Amino acid sequence: MPDPRVCPPERAPTGVTLTKIASETVMFALTRNLVFGVTLFAATVASAQERFSFFQPSTPESVERMLKLANLRDDDLIVDLGSGNGLIVLTAARVNAKLRGWGVDIDEKLVAESNGVADRVKFFHQNALDAELGEATVITMWLFPELMRLLRPTILERARPGTGVLTSNWDLGTWPADAVDSGNPSIYLWTVPARVAGNWNFELTLAGQRIAYAAVLEQQFQAAEGVIRAGANREVLTDVKLSGENISFNLAVTLQGIGLTRHDFTGKVRGERIEGTTQVNLPDGTHLELPWRALRTATSDYFAPTGVNMP
Numbered sequence: 590m591p592d593p594r595v596c597p598p599e600r601a602p603t604g605v606t607l608t609k610i611a612s613e614t615v616m617f618a619l620t621r622n623l624v625f626g627v628t629l630f631a632a633t634v635a636s637a638q639e640r641f642s643f644f645q646p647s648t649p650e651s652v653e654r655m656l657k658l659a660n661l662r663d664d665d666l667i668v669d670l671g672s673g674n675g676l677i678v679l680t681a682a683r684v685n686a687k688l689r690g691w692g693v694d695i696d697e698k699l700v701a702e703s704n705g706v707a708d709r710v711k712f713f714h715q716n717a718l719d720a721e722l723g724e725a726t727v728i729t730m731w732l733f734p735e736l737m738r739l740l741r742p743t744i745l746e747r748a749r750p751g752t753g754v755l756t757s758n759w760d761l762g763t764w765p766a767d768a769v770d771s772g773n774p775s776i777y778l779w780t781v782p783a784r785v786a787g788n789w790n791f792e793l794t795l796a797g798q799r800i801a802y803a804a805v806l807e808q809q810f811q812a813a814e815g816v817i818r819a820g821a822n823r824e825v826l827t828d829v830k831l832s833g834e835n836i837s838f839n840l841a842v843t844l845q846g847i848g849l850t851r852h853d854f855t856g857k858v859r860g861e862r863i864e865g866t867t868q869v870n871l872p873d874g875t876h877l878e879l880p881w882r883a884l885r886t887a888t889s890d891y892f893a894p895t896g897v898n899m900p
């Protein structure tokens with residue numbers, strides 16, 4: 590007897606119409622508000638194992654669209670936070686015969702029912718806020734929006750850069766999605782960005798001179814911006830882009846003894862290092878491609894006196 594929870598999308602129960610999905614979503618939202626009120630009321634006595642979102646399975650159609658947007662690969666480890674009866678993880682394991690999956694749910698009974706249904710997948714009785722995400726490559730969620738927002742810092746801290754995050758029905762507030770499937774329900778996709786905020790120092794040798802660079806980067810989710818000191822001059826970095834572990838930005842700065850020099854930096858953020866290349870255009874028309882290795886440091890030479898007096 591095949592398990593109805595793992596039926597592939599083409600075997601979705603008949604009669605699942607958009608109207609039905611919409612009415613179920615409205616019911617879910619209405620009940621959600623009621624339950625959320627109760628949850629708030631009970632918050633003072635809640636333990637760490639509070640259930641912040643009740644169980645309702647996704648429709649097979651929305652799971653299909655979620656997994657399509659996830660663009661699953663053989664080497665993925667998909668982790669569903671609030672896995673319910675395991676539908677998302679079990680469907681992923683069904684559509685891709687190699688990937689692995691974990692589910693995490695606060696409901697012990699649902700976890701017990703989900704385990705043993707398919708190889709390569711495992712379900713854990715755990716609070717989503719305590720989930721181990723360091724091995725995940727894809728994280729899925731359909732929880733109450735407040736719990737999904739509470740999970741943002743956990744995901745950003747524990748998941749590796751490049752990990753895909755997908756939600757259905759609700760977005761993640763001010764974390765802008767990288768892609769949206771605006772069907773019903775909406776499905777959102779984010780990519781976990783590397784943590785680049787901080788001070789980054791590196792050197793380049795240009796026209797026979799060793800130039801010290803000290804960048805200071807700020808970050809809000811995947812949006813980053815920064816300033817830099819190159820030799821004795823300070824500038825703003827332009828076109829800063831961050832996607833997973835990949836970072837790139839441009840810099841046009843006047844270097845003492847060289848003149849206006851343009852740089853295009855491209856690299857990968859690996860913990861406290863960035864490794865990549867920079868394309869440099871010198872004022873005499875020389876084009877260079879140089880290795881770029883930056884180190885994150887506690888303090889920054891950006892602020893050190895340059896010895897050059899401003900007019």
Ligand SMILES: C[S@@+](CC[C@H](N)C(=O)[O-])C[C@H]1O[C@@H](n2cnc3c(N)ncnc32)[C@H](O)[C@@H]1O
Pocket residue numbers: 638639640641642643644645646647669670671672673674675676677693694695696699715716717718730731732
């Ligand atoms: C709307 S259901 C989604 C089930 C499944 N992901 C799906 O899409 O079919 C939400 C699930 O989150 C679980 N849940 C609620 N609060 C949780 C928490 N703090 N930690 C882990 N799971 C939680 C509930 O038990 C429920 O199974």
